[in-house]
Amino acid sequence: MQTSSLTALKELALQCARSAGKLSLARMKEPFTVEYKTSASDLVTAVDKEVEKHVVDMILQRYPDHGILGEESTFTGDPGKYETLWVIDPIDxxxxxxxxxxxxxxxxxxxHKGEGLIGVVYDPSRDExxxxxxxxxxxxxxxxxxLERQVHLEEALLCTSVFWNKRAEQIGIDQIVKKLAGKVRGMRLLGSAALELAYVAAxxxxxxxxxxxxxxxFGAGKIIVEEAGGRVTTMRGTPLPFDQKSSVMACNPAFYEELQHYLSMNENM
Structure with missing residues (x-):
């Protein structure tokens, strides 16, 4: 893809992210409905749906021949039929x-054709x-x-959602990560995977x-981490898909092999 085309896509992605963030902050100050998806801990709000539609409309107005894969399924076309695909989460x-x-x-x-070209993660509450x-x-x-600082695994500050995953308990990966927590400097959980990946890049x-x-x-965060010099793969060490659910491991490259080996001790991942 030509540089001019990439620049135009980047500018629109940045514009969409800022506009979506501004809308979410405005709606946050107003009453809004909250619904359950699969459980009481899996929420969706009317704001999620409104913000996604806002972004979808902005994209299609400029690029009507592009596909969109979004959490709230606002786009009605089949994402698999498009060479250029926008992957969006309105409120992660x-x-x-x-x-x-x-x-x-x-x-x-x-x-574009499965290759990640542009990634944007916007934190509207901090304007980052x-x-x-x-x-x-x-x-x-x-x-x-x-990411130029050499970090050893025992010096690392990691982030994970594994402890709250029922399948992780079923296959035993939660115990591996608990042992890992005792090996590294600390563990955190922010509750927004996109933001957590962006923090790895930073x-x-x-x-x-x-x-x-x-x-x-992970669609945008993967690109940002890789462009910052980090490594992003599945927990098995294989390439991430761009349009499917997957395990994710992203880190400073200095301890990638050690972390991947540590996590791969469970054959059921």
Whole structure:
């Protein structure tokens, strides 16, 4: 894809992220409905749906021939039929949006023929926008991000949602991660996978591990971490899909092999 085309896509992705973030902050101050998806801990709000439709409309107005894969399924076409696919999560961290009103984000990625080209993660509560274009590096607002610090696993600050995953308990990976927690410097959980991946790119976290994320959760963060010099794969060490649910492991490259070996001790992942 030509540089001019990438620049236009990046500018629209940034515009969509900021506009979506502004809308979510405005709606947060008003009464809104909260619904359950699969359980009381799996929430969706009317704001999620409104924000996604807002972003979808912005994209299709500019690129009517593009496909969109979004959490709220606002786009009615078949995402698999499009060469250029936008992968979006209007509010990643809906529970935080409802309860805390911080630690949620807008995640927007652009993939072309399965290759990640552009990633944007916007934290509207802090007005921080993490973004990357393939081959052009990663940025936080206008500051370049580069993971150059050599971090040993025992010095690492990791983030994981594994402890709250029922399948992790069933296959025993939660016990492996609990042992890992005793080996590293500390463990955190923010509740927004896109934001947590962006924090890995920024060096605020050294690694992130999840047993099961949807494509819209990691689509943008993967690109940003890789452009910052980090490693992102499945927990098995295989390439991430761009349009399917997957385990995710993202980290500073200095301890990637050690972390991947540690996690791969469970054959059922």
């Amino acid at each position: 961290g809906t529970t935080n949006f409802v309860h805390q009103q911080i630690n949620f984000s807008v995640s927007i990625a652009v993939y 926008i993490f973004h990357a274009v393939k081959g052009e590096g990663a940025y936080l607002n206008d500051q370049p991000l580069r 060096g605020r976290l050294d690694g992130y591990v999840s047993l099961s994320l949807n494509a819209w959760d």
